[in-house]
Amino acid sequence: MMLRALAFGLAGFFLSALAAPAQDGGLPVSQCQAIAQKLPGVMFASFKPPGPQFAQAQKNLALAEREEVNITFVGHSTYFIETPEGIGIATDYSGVYQPSRLPDVVTMNKAHSTHYSLQPDPKIPHVLHGWSDVPGEKAEHRLMVGDAYIRNVVSDIRSWGGGVEENANSIFIFEISGLCIGHLGHLHFELTEAQYTEIGRLDILMVPVDGGLTMGADSMSRVVQRLRSSLILPMHRWGPPLDNFLAMFDGRFDIAYAKEQTIKVSMRSLPKKPTILVPQGL
Template identity: 60%
Template sequence: MPHLLLISLIAVVLAGFAVPRASMAQTQAPVSQCQMIARALPSVTFASFAAGSAVQVQARANEEVRITYIGHSTFFIETPAGVKIATDYNGWYKPPALPTVVTMNKAHSSHYTMTPEPGIEYVLHGWKDGSEKGADHDVVVGDTYIRNVPTDIRGWGGAMEPNGNSIFIFEVAGLCIGHLGHLHHELTEKQYGEIGRLDVLMVPVDGGLTMGAESMSRVVQRLRSSLILPMHRRGPPISQFLSMFGNGFDAVSDDDATMTVSIRNLPKRPTIHILSGV
């Protein structure tokens, strides 16, 4: 059976498991469409919808998610139901409105704050102090399912700390949006399986503070998301990161820090989209 047809059939089935959007409270264990579709195609290293087929199977496919680059590793995600999410939130880079949810990682103080504003309803740490198992988030907030995949982190002395970082994944409006955080190593097969499909990927391009450009590019190529949003650029020009990719990837620069994304307008080819401020 052709892969796109199989993806479509699986997505139709999964539509019955969609998380209700009206309630802010989680009443049942959420189901990850991004994981389940990817796992159904074990011979494929990525599972990203082509825009044409996705429109037919994704519920609320006409809904748009608004993404704004705030600075460093902080993006501000606004969902159709009004959930506001700030990634790697440190309190320095202020989004235009108070977030409903903030995610954090602890590599440096520029990726977290221990004194978030009292009005933030959900503060999700990408690490778990005193435990080698790592953080484990499965949270439904409005129309958004938020989960994480732990990764190891490099300590100040150079040794690796198990599960000290998290890749946060936001499933909303039929989209799978992933933020790599302060990723310090290439991913394992198990981690790729836990991540599943990612339509939008937020990736650090510092050239070495996280990983070298070549190692990071291998992660990006393996995930092969439709839309790649660079972040965390320190030192190296963005051209160094772009040079790691061949003709299979497009690249565009934007004069705006904000874009709207939906299943309908995902690029047909993997595209590195450089928002203003990066």
């Protein structure tokens, strides 16, 4: 109980302190990594301050609305994330699946052409490749765009020749309004302990559910269970039915279907039990 109370208190603090700039003027500090390292095993779920009074409830509601992040499934592996300050982020952007407006940031991975574009709209201010064009180097992104701190953790992919291409996929992590949102990209291999440590806490996880083009459903389910996210958003549906993926969790996660095209979420509205939320249009 003491750990849980401490976790809730820290969550409230980090709603306003997310990704604060380093004191030496360097890179921002990842709160998703910081909390995960200090409190291993603590899940930040449904942060709701006490107070049954109507006035307090109204105040909490207004605050929650200012903290809300909007997430819309656009197609394939592209989600469009909109921050409270209006920053728009499109994941695994190929240009084929277009969000409702021009993104401020697009992230890309290169396992297939449906996950990247080499000719994105030049009006997009930030184009983040999940791979490096320099042999032997890792793509590294650490940047603040408005109220979003964006970073990546690299992973290997299978090459077209049957080998392994090192560091050619990125798991992009978006830290917004206290939320840690992770997009697994085109994940081909189960994560290592070092990668789990580098990722830290993820409240919301975007996960491919194709059942084989990335990883088999059993391998992917192990990654999902290890990350212990509160909200899991499927993507990259291809081949086997979605039910094959959902069946891997055997009641350990709740399963729900989005009632609206845009999912609104904040630290205060995260489900108490880990939930797989199937977006409209998947």
